[in-house]
Amino acid sequence: MVEVASSATNKQITLSSHRMTDGGSATRAQVASAAVPTGRGLSMSPSGPAVTLAAEGDWSEGDLVPFTLHFEHGGAVSTSAVVIRPTS
Numbered sequence: 837m838v839e840v841a842s843s844a845t846n847k848q849i850t851l852s853s854h855r856m857t858d859g860g861s862a863t864r865a866q867v868a869s870a871a872v873p874t875g876r877g878l879s880m881s882p883s884g885p886a887v888t889l890a891a892e893g894d895w896s897e898g899d900l901v902p903f904t905l906h907f908e909h910g911g912a913v914s915t916s917a918v919v920i921r922p923t924s
Contacts, residue, residue, distance in 0.1 A: 837878070838869045839906035840887050847890040854886055872907070887917070895919045 840849050852864045870885040872878045878885065887903065895901070900916040907913065 837872055837885075837905050838908050841904045841906070842889060842902055844901045845889050845892045847892065849887060849889040852886050852888060854884060869908070897921055 837851065840851055842849060850866050851868075851870060853867045853870065854862045854864050856862055864886065867885070870878070897919055899919040901919060902914065902916050905913045905915065
């Protein structure tokens with residue numbers, strides 16, 4: 837995945853990678869792309885990639901946020917993410 841866009845915001849959307857530290861916490865760094873194996877899904881987790889954007893408006897837990905994921909060799913794919921609490 838080389839780019840992420842969303843009609844839910846006009847603000848910058850960043851793609852980042854999470855890595856676990858030796859102390860058991862997660863650290864995040866912005867990345868230019870994320871590998872997605874052909875035919876497999878992509879889960880956002882403390883040990884993997886993440887899409888970060890600033891909320892515009894009042895989002896509630898359970899709301900769907902539309903995204904378009906752009907792939908270097910596969911074009912664009914539209915999908916939605918479910919809003920969860922940061923501690924979920």
